[in-house]
Amino acid sequence: xxxxxxxxxxxxxLAFPAIAQQKDTTANFSLQEAIxxxxxxxxxxLNAKIDEQIAINTVKKTIGIGLPQVSANASFQDFLKxxxxxxxxDFFGAPGTFVPVKFGVKYNSAxxxxxxxxxxxxxxxxxxxxxxxxxxxSVKNTGRSRIETTVAVTxxxxxxxxxxxxxALIDANLERLKKSLNDTEQMFKNGFVEKIDVxxxxxLNNNLTTERENVIRLLAxxxxxxxxxxxxxxxxxxxxxxxxxxVKIDQTQVLANGDVFNKRIxxxxxxxxxxxxxxxxxx
Numbered sequence: 001x002x003x004x005x006x007x008x009x010x011x012x013x014l015a016f017p018a019i020a021q022q023k024d025t026t027a028n029f030s031l032q033e034a035i036x037x038x039x040x041x042x043x044x045x046l047n048a049k050i051d052e053q054i055a056i057n058t059v060k061k062t063i064g065i066g067l068p069q070v071s072a073n074a075s076f077q078d079f080l081k082x083x084x085x086x087x088x089x090d091f092f093g094a095p096g097t098f099v100p101v102k103f104g105v106k107y108n109s110a111x112x113x114x115x116x117x118x119x120x121x122x123x124x125x126x127x128x129x130x131x132x133x134x135x136x137x138s139v140k141n142t143g144r145s146r147i148e149t150t151v152a153v154t155x156x157x158x159x160x161x162x163x164x165x166x167x168a169l170i171d172a173n174l175e176r177l178k179k180s181l182n183d184t185e186q187m188f189k190n191g192f193v194e195k196i197d198v199x200x201x202x203x204l205n206n207n208l209t210t211e212r213e214n215v216i217r218l219l220a221x222x223x224x225x226x227x228x229x230x231x232x233x234x235x236x237x238x239x240x241x242x243x244x245x246x247v248k249i250d251q252t253q254v255l256a257n258g259d260v261f262n263k264r265i266x267x268x269x270x271x272x273x274x275x276x277x278x279x280x281x282x283x
Contacts, residue, residue, distance in 0.1 A: 024235040030242050031157050034230055035150050041231030042149045048142040055131075055138035062131040069116045077108040130279040137272045144265045149229065156226035161244040163219035170212045177205050 029037065039045060082105070086098040181201040187193045224234055232238065 024233050024237075026237040027232070028239045028241055030240075031154065033241075034157055034226070035153050037232070038149050038153045038230040039146060042145075042229070043231060044145045045142070045149055046231075048138075048145040052135075052138040052142050055135040059128075059131045059135050062128050066128070071114045073112045075110045079106050079108070082106055126279055130276060133272060133276045133279060137269065137276060140265060140269050140272055144269060147265055152229040153226065156222065156229045157240065157242075158244075158247070159222040160219065160226055160240060161242065161247070163215060163222050164240075165244045166215050167212065167219060170208060170215060174205070174208050174212060177201065177208060181205055 027037070082102045084100050084102050087101050088098060181198070184193055184198050184201050188195060188198050223238060227234055227236060227238055
């Protein structure tokens with residue numbers, strides 16, 4: 001467990017500085033360029049990559065358990081004062097006295113070497129297979145994050161295009177309405193139309209002006225949403241190359257054979273998770 005924690009902290013220490021150093025930029029992106037940018041900067045993808053790297057290293061760690069294990073140790077001791085004992089002088093021809101005698105040596109060293117090999121362990125084999133399945137699950141999770149990011153960026157990009165088109169249409173209508181209002185006011189002054197006609201156009205003009213302000217706010221929200229989905233800072237300046245008229249509708253029909261779900265990443269993830277759960281039961 002400690003090894004996993006150390007590995008996670010090490011990987012995060014490499015990933016976070018790159019995120020923290022991200023600065024405001026100025027960009028003019030097409031849809032494909034926006035998706036490519038998001039694949040390298042979206043936080044969910046970066047986190048999925050970290051999880052994938054952790055899974056890869058977990059597999060390596062599990063494999064290492066079954067490899068020959070060799071450990072060595074060495075020690076060196078320096079006794080500043082060798083232990084001394086007092087022995088009766090009778091042993092040394094000096095009865096009635098005590099003679100100091102040192103036991104041991106000033107320096108002591110030892111070297112050890114140990115080797116071991118795991119011959120067979122059923123739980124190890126199951127654990128090894130489970131770690132590989134976990135790696136497979138992490139890889140698929142990264143793929144799902146990429147797909148979800150692509151979909152989110154595409155939706156946000158088209159929302160900005162739609163808002164831009166709405167604003168352009170409102171501006172065109174507003175210009176025509178103002179011209180019509182001015183003409184009607186002049187005709188009212190000359191007695192050719194009634195006051196109610198001027199009032200009706202004035203109300204339409206006010207309503208259209210209010211709608212324009214709402215679309216401008218919605219456009220700003222959609223732009224910020226697109227930046228968020230791309231992993232771009234909110235303070236960055238982003239403009240779009242594509243136009244709503246350039247969008248081509250994919251009219252490919254969904255297959256009716258009932259096997260389309262097999263190609264979805266969610267189904268593949270569930271299958272892998274099922275395998276992982278079965279291995280967990282075996283353990």
